[in-house]
Amino acid sequence: MEMSSKLLQKAVEEISQLPGIGKRTALRLALHLLKQPQEQSLHLAEAIKKMREEIQFCRKCHNISDVEVCEICANPSRDESLICVVEDVRDVMAIENTGLFKGLYHVLGGKISPIDGIGPGQLNITTLVEKVRTGVVKELIFALSPTMEGDTTNFYIYKQIKGSDVVTSTIARGIAVGDELEFADEVTLGRSIMHRVPFESSLKNN
Amino acid sequence: MEMSSKLLQKAVEEISQLPGIGKRTALRLALHLLKQPQEQSLHLAEAIKKMREEIQFCRKCHNISDVEVCEICANPSRDESLICVVEDVRDVMAIENTGLFKGLYHVLGGKISPIDGIGPGQLNITTLVEKVRTGVVKELIFALSPTMEGDTTNFYIYKQIKGSDVVTSTIARGIAVGDELEFADEVTLGRSIMHRVPFESSLKNN
Numbered sequence: 001m002e003m004s005s006k007l008l009q010k011a012v013e014e015i016s017q018l019p020g021i022g023k024r025t026a027l028r029l030a031l032h033l034l035k036q037p038q039e040q041s042l043h044l045a046e047a048i049k050k051m052r053e054e055i056q057f058c059r060k061c062h063n064i065s066d067v068e069v070c071e072i073c074a075n076p077s078r079d080e081s082l083i084c085v086v087e088d089v090r091d092v093m094a095i096e097n098t099g100l101f102k103g104l105y106h107v108l109g110g111k112i113s114p115i116d117g118i119g120p121g122q123l124n125i126t127t128l129v130e131k132v133r134t135g136v137v138k139e140l141i142f143a144l145s146p147t148m149e150g151d152t153t154n155f156y157i158y159k160q161i162k163g164s165d166v167v168t169s170t171i172a173r174g175i176a177v178g179d180e181l182e183f184a185d186e187v188t189l190g191r192s193i194m195h196r197v198p199f200e201s202s203l204k205n206n
Numbered sequence: 207m208e209m210s211s212k213l214l215q216k217a218v219e220e221i222s223q224l225p226g227i228g229k230r231t232a233l234r235l236a237l238h239l240l241k242q243p244q245e246q247s248l249h250l251a252e253a254i255k256k257m258r259e260e261i262q263f264c265r266k267c268h269n270i271s272d273v274e275v276c277e278i279c280a281n282p283s284r285d286e287s288l289i290c291v292v293e294d295v296r297d298v299m300a301i302e303n304t305g306l307f308k309g310l311y312h313v314l315g316g317k318i319s320p321i322d323g324i325g326p327g328q329l330n331i332t333t334l335v336e337k338v339r340t341g342v343v344k345e346l347i348f349a350l351s352p353t354m355e356g357d358t359t360n361f362y363i364y365k366q367i368k369g370s371d372v373v374t375s376t377i378a379r380g381i382a383v384g385d386e387l388e389f390a391d392e393v394t395l396g397r398s399i400m401h402r403v404p405f406e407s408s409l410k411n412n
Binding site for chain 1: 209210211212213214216217219220221223224225226231233234235236237238239240244246247248249250251252253254255256257258259260261264269270271272276277278294295296298299
């Protein structure tokens, strides 16, 4: 697309680098930024710049943080013997939103996926293994997506920490609350029957 | 959504102000910006800032421009007696891409739409009427969308310039090239029959 303004063209090119945003959407967004009050667009630019320059990753759990150790790791009321292993920062937010988990997290930063060229070396696995070796951790909860990559990653970590006294568990897989049985896939339904829970305990956890 | 980083939260809030981008997409984009090399995110922020601060609107036609008078208006080979009236900057780009129009443009910046609170006063109509009064303009082509708002705007401008010698025309409305007749709406099909063109001239314009 040939544009009458090189400034606009540059902005459109940069915006269209974002995932899921094509040239046309980028142009629409750029023109929107030109229409709204100048401060608002500058606030956006400033927020992006500041975030990128100043944000840190927690030294302990690799969660996004404004300081060296994130709020969750720094909170003394959380149980440091219980570690929930997640893929990325969004999973931490999702689990935090449930308000039920009181342990700490460990953000891997992805999952092992040879097809995308991601091996264990690119993930935060070494620091997790070290954490387990200190002896403070009693249980590791694998909360990765139930895909082949997720299962592979779980199994890789499991083998790495073998020999330690740490208990490992995965989050329950089954029919989502509110879902209709008839629309569930066979694997999920089959597993949910194999891993059935005592009725009394299902009442307790509601 | 409660986030572990105020910087991230601020960025997500700013990004989600953009049209068509919700909180979840904004978070995905923000995390993408954090994953990619720092310069790339800073380039995006810089491009937005620079565009917003430095871009100008052409003094003559209100098209987006890096200088006071846009490339099109400043081009001496273009016919200044022929003015194409369009709604916004994207329409200029679309018509320029056809490579067929050699006149100048006039960007209104919208169309009269009482429902959105846009009256003639918010559009660049006064400067268009002044341009017509100088006597240089011989023909005005209305190239607004064929909607009620577009037609209203055309008619408003038409009444404003009444009495001058300027010829007014609208872009042809009819069946789009490549469309199937049977799927065309009745109004379009009816108009395309009423405003039929001599077969020889349809050959020439291909």
